[in-house]
Amino acid sequence: MNVSLITGATSGIGESLARGLAERKHNLLLVARNEQKLQQLCRHLSGKNGIVAQYIAADLSQPGAAEQVFEESLKRRLVVNLLVNNAAIGSSGEFAKNDLHGDLKMLQLNNDSLVTLCRLFLPEMIGRRNGSIVNVGSLASFFPSPYMAVYAASKMFVRSFTQSLTEEYKPYGVHVMLFCPGLTTTNFMSTTANDNDWGKILVKGAYTQTSDQVALEMIQALDRKKTIHISGKRNALLVKMGSLFSYAMITKIFAERKRKQMGFAVSNQ
Known part of the structure; x- marks a missing residue:
């Protein structure tokens, strides 16, 4: 089954x-930590759209979780035509005062698991000469961000990784896209690592999109x-203007x- x-x-x-993808009749394989939410969402999407929605409960901030997702997809004989590496967390504040363990878990999720899933699913796509990968970046992909140093x-x-893959796998018919949202109305800034004074400054008065708006743009960009x-x-204009200045x-x-x-x-002392 294609998913x-x-x-x-x-x-x-x-x-x-x-x-959005369920409405377009995509069969889905959803990955997240909360099994109860996954069950409810899959049941709802399957019933409403006449598709097959499956899930794998996994915490991709833990080593080995990405490999487990891949192995489980093989056991179910699923063909992943579209891989969207969307899961990510952030942190705000002074680096030396932030929780080191939390920052390292963030790198595991934002980078290690993303790279692992790309590496494991790409060979199948190359063999079929068909498939798409979307790696979700951020406005922070384009600018260093003091007080969000590790996240940025x-x-x-x-x-950098995604744009390299884009060119490497064009000859094989595999489409790789970097998708970069800005501030979005999600629970991203509500976590312990972001819900602090430095995090509040980041969002104060900032241009914000809804998650539905962002998802629709992603689907349109894929099309x-x-x-x-x-x-x-x-956000696109901000990146364009920012390119005129040095890091x-x-x-x-x-x-x-x-x-x-x-x-x-x-202090100047």
Whole structure:
């Protein structure tokens, strides 16, 4: 059975994407941590859209979880035509004060599991000379972000890695797209690592899209076989304008702006 595999599928962009693809009659393989939510969502999507929606409960922030997802898909004899690496977490605040274990789990999820799933599912796509991979980056893929240092670095990795794969696998008929949303109305900023004063500054007054808007743009970008898409016209304009300046200048401006908003003084001593 052909399926579209979505990670981080029980909330936010992942859930909206699952609903959108189900309406287009995609059979689904949904991956997330919460088995109860996965059961409910699969039951709903299957009944409403006349498709087959399956799930694998897995915590991709844990080593070995991505391999388990792949092995289970083989046991079920599923053919993954579309892989969407959407699951990700973030953190805000001063790096030296943040939880190191939490940051390392973030790298496991945002980078290690994403790379692993690409590596495991790509050979099948190459053999069929058909398939698509979407790696979800962020506006942070384009700019260093002081006070979100590890998260921004993880998303810059996603950008570089994905754009390289895009060119490597064109000759094999495999479509690889980097999709970069900006701030989206999800629970992303509600986690312990982001729900702090530094995180609140990031979202204050920022341009925001809904998860449904972002998911629709992703589906439309897939239809057009785009290799990179920045969700939201304002976000795309911001990236274009940012390309005119050096990373050093952008990083300095970001840091000074955030410190000013926090009333945070830097000692010259």
